[in-house]
Amino acid sequence: MTYTKLASASALVLAATTLSTKANADDLTLCWAAWDPANALVELSKEFESQSGHTMNFEFVPWPNFADRMLNELNSGGKLCDLLIGDSQWIGGGAENGHYVKLNDFFDAEGISMDDFAPATVYAYSTWPKGTPNYYALPAMGDANGWFYRKDWFADPEIQAAYKEATGQDLREPQSQKELLQIAQFFQGREIDGKTVYGAAIFTERGSEGITMGVTGALYPWGFKYENTPGSYDMEGAVNSPEAVEALEFYKEFYETATPPGYTNSYMGESLDAFKSGQVAMAMNWFAFFPGLYADPNTGGDKIDFFVNPPQNQPGSTLGGQGISVVSYSDKQDAALEYIKWFAQPEVQAKWWELGGYSAHNSVLEDPGFVDSQPFAGDFLEAMAGVQDFWQEPAYAELLLAMQKRIHDYVVADQGTAQEALDLLIEDWTEVFEDEGKL
Amino acid sequence: MSDRTIDRVAQATPVRVARKIRGLSDRAIAWIFIAPTIFLLLAINIFPLIWTIQLSFTNYKANRIGREIKDVGFRNYERILTDSDTWLNMQATAHFLFWTIFFQVLIGFTLAWLINKKFKGNDLWTTIIVLPMMLSPAVVGNFWKFLYQPQIGLFNYIISWFTGKEPSSFEMLGSVKLAPWSIVIVDTWMWTPFVMLICLAGLRSIPDYIYEAAEIDRASKLRQFFTITIPMVLPFLMLAVLFRGIENFKMFDLVVQLTGGGPGSTTELTSINLKREAFEKWRTGYASAYAIILFVTVFGLASIYVKALNKVKQR
Numbered sequence: 001m002t003y004t005k006l007a008s009a010s011a012l013v014l015a016a017t018t019l020s021t022k023a024n025a026d027d028l029t030l031c032w033a034a035w036d037p038a039n040a041l042v043e044l045s046k047e048f049e050s051q052s053g054h055t056m057n058f059e060f061v062p063w064p065n066f067a068d069r070m071l072n073e074l075n076s077g078g079k080l081c082d083l084l085i086g087d088s089q090w091i092g093g094g095a096e097n098g099h100y101v102k103l104n105d106f107f108d109a110e111g112i113s114m115d116d117f118a119p120a121t122v123y124a125y126s127t128w129p130k131g132t133p134n135y136y137a138l139p140a141m142g143d144a145n146g147w148f149y150r151k152d153w154f155a156d157p158e159i160q161a162a163y164k165e166a167t168g169q170d171l172r173e174p175q176s177q178k179e180l181l182q183i184a185q186f187f188q189g190r191e192i193d194g195k196t197v198y199g200a201a202i203f204t205e206r207g208s209e210g211i212t213m214g215v216t217g218a219l220y221p222w223g224f225k226y227e228n229t230p231g232s233y234d235m236e237g238a239v240n241s242p243e244a245v246e247a248l249e250f251y252k253e254f255y256e257t258a259t260p261p262g263y264t265n266s267y268m269g270e271s272l273d274a275f276k277s278g279q280v281a282m283a284m285n286w287f288a289f290f291p292g293l294y295a296d297p298n299t300g301g302d303k304i305d306f307f308v309n310p311p312q313n314q315p316g317s318t319l320g321g322q323g324i325s326v327v328s329y330s331d332k333q334d335a336a337l338e339y340i341k342w343f344a345q346p347e348v349q350a351k352w353w354e355l356g357g358y359s360a361h362n363s364v365l366e367d368p369g370f371v372d373s374q375p376f377a378g379d380f381l382e383a384m385a386g387v388q389d390f391w392q393e394p395a396y397a398e399l400l401l402a403m404q405k406r407i408h409d410y411v412v413a414d415q416g417t418a419q420e421a422l423d424l425l426i427e428d429w430t431e432v433f434e435d436e437g438k439l
Numbered sequence: 440m441s442d443r444t445i446d447r448v449a450q451a452t453p454v455r456v457a458r459k460i461r462g463l464s465d466r467a468i469a470w471i472f473i474a475p476t477i478f479l480l481l482a483i484n485i486f487p488l489i490w491t492i493q494l495s496f497t498n499y500k501a502n503r504i505g506r507e508i509k510d511v512g513f514r515n516y517e518r519i520l521t522d523s524d525t526w527l528n529m530q531a532t533a534h535f536l537f538w539t540i541f542f543q544v545l546i547g548f549t550l551a552w553l554i555n556k557k558f559k560g561n562d563l564w565t566t567i568i569v570l571p572m573m574l575s576p577a578v579v580g581n582f583w584k585f586l587y588q589p590q591i592g593l594f595n596y597i598i599s600w601f602t603g604k605e606p607s608s609f610e611m612l613g614s615v616k617l618a619p620w621s622i623v624i625v626d627t628w629m630w631t632p633f634v635m636l637i638c639l640a641g642l643r644s645i646p647d648y649i650y651e652a653a654e655i656d657r658a659s660k661l662r663q664f665f666t667i668t669i670p671m672v673l674p675f676l677m678l679a680v681l682f683r684g685i686e687n688f689k690m691f692d693l694v695v696q697l698t699g700g701g702p703g704s705t706t707e708l709t710s711i712n713l714k715r716e717a718f719e720k721w722r723t724g725y726a727s728a729y730a731i732i733l734f735v736t737v738f739g740l741a742s743i744y745v746k747a748l749n750k751v752k753q754r
Binding site: 068071072074075093097098205206207260261262263264265279394397398401405408409410412413414415435 | 498501502503504505588589590592607608610612613615695698699700701702703704705715718719720721722
């Protein structure tokens with residue numbers, strides 16, 4: 001009899017718990033770009049579903065349409081996304097236009113400290129105005145533009161000897177931008193295994209952000225600055241400095257002398273294709289793709305290795321990566337915040353890195369075993385120490401498209417000089433900041 | 440409908456409604472019928488047009504909801520018309536427009552003339568020729584991108600076979616000189632069948648007795664072609680030019696897929712630039728002014744053209 005009563009009571013409690021969970025359970029939609037780390041996040045989020053009772057749905061948009069699609073969604077006050085892993089450059093617009101929920105009170109209440117995350121990622125992905133303790137996102141995916149190369153070709157004694165003969169130097173991972181170009185030019189048009197190969201795949205895409213993300217990989221190491229004084233919008237002499245002009249000329253020379261034919265409008269996908277099809281000795285791309293590249297059965301494993309964007313006058317890498325934000329138009333903000341609280345836990349962050357996501361949590365990055373955990377982990381840490389990002393202003397899209405045009409006009413379409421391209425860029429940007437009332 | 444049914448419907452009409460309708464004039468009843476269409480036209484076409492005109496005098500940005508909207512007068516128009524990039528886009532559009540129409544009319548008319556000759560397999564060839572225009576522009580753009588690929592593209596190999604040049608020695612989509620022609624080639628490939636069909640309709644509308652009379656008068660084939668065929672097909676040809684002209688003035692999808700407007704801004708047609716201004720940069724006021732300028736241009740040119748077309752028809 002007692003046993004029956006106990007069983008009935010347990011059943012009731014269980015039923016009540018289930019009912020209460022069901023009553024509070026939400027269908028959350030997380031929006032992000034469609035790429036390798038997104039698949040890892042789907043896997044990771046299963047744990048959140050089982051713990052919270054919420055259901056996770058995902059809206060992944062291919063990169064070339066990601067900004068268009070998501071910014072339209074935000075601008076129209078759409079309720080599609082409860083959580084958005086938006087590009088770092090969107091943070092200004094997200095904050096000022098009221099698209100993102102400010103997270104300071106939530107972080108304070110839940111004991112989430114931004115000191116637990118890598119400072120560069122907090123600065124780039126979370127804060128607006130820049131550097132102030134106003135947080136609109138939690139660093140979700142650290143990323144930077146890096147390089148990978150055919151380790152097997154670099155290790156080939158015949159190729160090494162040919163390189164030594166041609167340049168008088170040893171073939172190795174490039175230690176400077178100029179050495180990078182020299183190696184790429186050496187491989188350009190070379191016959192390897194009976195096939196003509198080329199130097200390197202670089203970003204030249206015109207429509208979205210490609211060529212800007214590529215060229216800044218040269219501009220930053222040369223010492224390019226957006227403003228003479230941060231926050232002053234004083235660009236004359238910074239954007240078109242002699243170093244910037246030299247870097248832009250370098251990128252054009254790289255494009256003309258060391259890339260495969262037809263790569264006039266190429267970005268992430270084309271870079272991966274060029275490398276995986278054995279066309280190029282080296283390629284630039286985001287660290288986010290490196291786990292997939294390393295796992296590739298044809299060109300991964302022993303055949304591939306990675307290096308950080310080489311320095312020139314200084315170290316410098318183009319920042320990628322994103323923070324995760326709660327969309328202010330969502331009706332399920334509580335559940336969305338619950339997801340962020342869960343995601344910020346060190347053990348979840350450790351699993352995130354294991355699955356192929358790039359955690360920005362110090363507990364992961366400072367772990368003694370981190371550097372050896374993946375062949376590109378050390379390079380990732382080095383890159384994140386020297387990252388620079390594009391403007392993160394609310395008008396970033398206008399600023400970005402102006403740069404896309406001026407750089408593509410000069411590098412790919414061969415119009416004008418580097419000096420003229422950068423002078424015109426300053427004119428465009430000045431007009432934007434005047435419209436914004438900042439100049 | 441039988442009389443009995445009509446009677447039944449008339450009887451079923453409520454007396455009050457019937458009395459009201461009986462009191463209306465024919466003109467009033469006509470207005471009642473066309474009112475929904477007029478309302479829809481006003482809501483979908485006229486209202487947005489008026490709103491666009493209004494926005495074109497402001498600094499409005501659709502992605503900045505809380506931002507103060509300022510009246511900027513004609514500043515947007517002034518900036519557009521004095522911007523050298525605008526004129527480069529116009530030049531690119533004019534180049535695309537002129538050459539696509541030229542080739543489509545030339546090849547389309549020739550094909551129609553050949554197809555109009557009675558021969559075996561006539562219908563099959565007509566079907567094969569019209570296939571390209573049945574494809575989606577996005578699909579066409581994508582596969583021509585592969586055809587133009589310098590390393591693996593069939594197009595480059597064919598040209599190389601004729602010229603002896605290395606296939607990878609030239610880039611149709613990446614070269615400033617060749618890219619404007621590459622989009623002309625694809626659009627011509629896709630839309631020539633459309634012009635051909637219109638011309639074919641024109642050719643088939645010419646009564647045989649006119650040619651028979653010309654034969655009796657001993658007019659040569661060449662003379663028949665220039666004095667009968669061309670004048671009688673001309674209104675159809677002009678209509679085809681009008682359709683293709685309007686379509687290509689707003690060309691977007693095909694070119695975006697092929698070149699994205701590049702290299703640089705070489706193939707950035709006005710519609711591509713307008714989309715960038717409106718939905719990527721979100722300069723709504725500026726983009727509205729741009730749209731109005733384009734609208735006035737197309738409307739003006741189309742009006743002049745339609746007048747010319749009517750004159751040709753009246754001849």
